[in-house]
Amino acid sequence: MSSYLEERIEWYDYNYRMGNALITDQQFDKLEANLYRVKPEANYFINKTILPLPSIPKNEIEEFLKGLLPDTRIIIEPKIDGCAIAIQYIDGELVKAIAREGTDVTKKIKDIPDVPYKVKIQGLMQVRGELFNPSEYERPSYSQRQSGAYLRAADSKSDHLSFCSFQIINGRLNEHDSLQYLKKLGFTIPEYKSLKFTTQVEMYRKQWLGNKLFTNYPTDGIVVKINSRKLQLMREKSNDSYPFWQMAIML
Numbered sequence: 001m002s003s004y005l006e007e008r009i010e011w012y013d014y015n016y017r018m019g020n021a022l023i024t025d026q027q028f029d030k031l032e033a034n035l036y037r038v039k040p041e042a043n044y045f046i047n048k049t050i051l052p053l054p055s056i057p058k059n060e061i062e063e064f065l066k067g068l069l070p071d072t073r074i075i076i077e078p079k080i081d082g083c084a085i086a087i088q089y090i091d092g093e094l095v096k097a098i099a100r101e102g103t104d105v106t107k108k109i110k111d112i113p114d115v116p117y118k119v120k121i122q123g124l125m126q127v128r129g130e131l132f133n134p135s136e137y138e139r140p141s142y143s144q145r146q147s148g149a150y151l152r153a154a155d156s157k158s159d160h161l162s163f164c165s166f167q168i169i170n171g172r173l174n175e176h177d178s179l180q181y182l183k184k185l186g187f188t189i190p191e192y193k194s195l196k197f198t199t200q201v202e203m204y205r206k207q208w209l210g211n212k213l214f215t216n217y218p219t220d221g222i223v224v225k226i227n228s229r230k231l232q233l234m235r236e237k238s239n240d241s242y243p244f245w246q247m248a249i250m251l
Contacts (some may be wrong), residue, residue, distance in 0.1 A: 002039040025172050036123050053086040056248045064247040065198050074095035075175045076194040076204050079221035079248050081140035082132025083147040089125045092118050105151050111158045116186040129165035136218045143218035164190050177229045221250040
């Protein structure tokens, strides 16, 4: 029975990631929870527990906007200058955290005050965010250096650092809903802007350049994301000239 259930889940998950959802998110979550209850050691969970932390591509605004309709909903966030971190929760408990090179920093991240040690979820959740120093908003590079020094040193203190969460790596929600869900679970999320038209991206980039946007963060750019999870998945599977659903826009 569990083997059949695992095959069904893998089939639904594959179709979802190909942009062809066959069941609702609620139905999928229920099936996944049932499989975890009867067979937590299933290959499906072993394969999914690999904790990824890919870099966000950097390019020009025009490259990101290629192929998008003018009314595509866009989310803009600060590109916080710190250290990228991925955190993994299983059945609500923080079990692993890694830095960019895959280095295990679980113990260090557990000491950050605004990283929830437990959250109210079942199954697997992988969260991506940035470890940074919020007081260095005028000197972004210092934020990155201090965050890196904390992760490397055995006896460094964490009371000056924060963690800002901005993505559920294995999530199935639209970007706006994902951020709000993270906030509900107790994570600190970034200030962000929700755009109705792609033509507004350049306006917000100019606001950031003019020091009128995201001024409470140590930033070295903005991150532009497609809100729709369905469209994100379509771009991830695309082999054309614009496969990215999120992009860092620098100076």
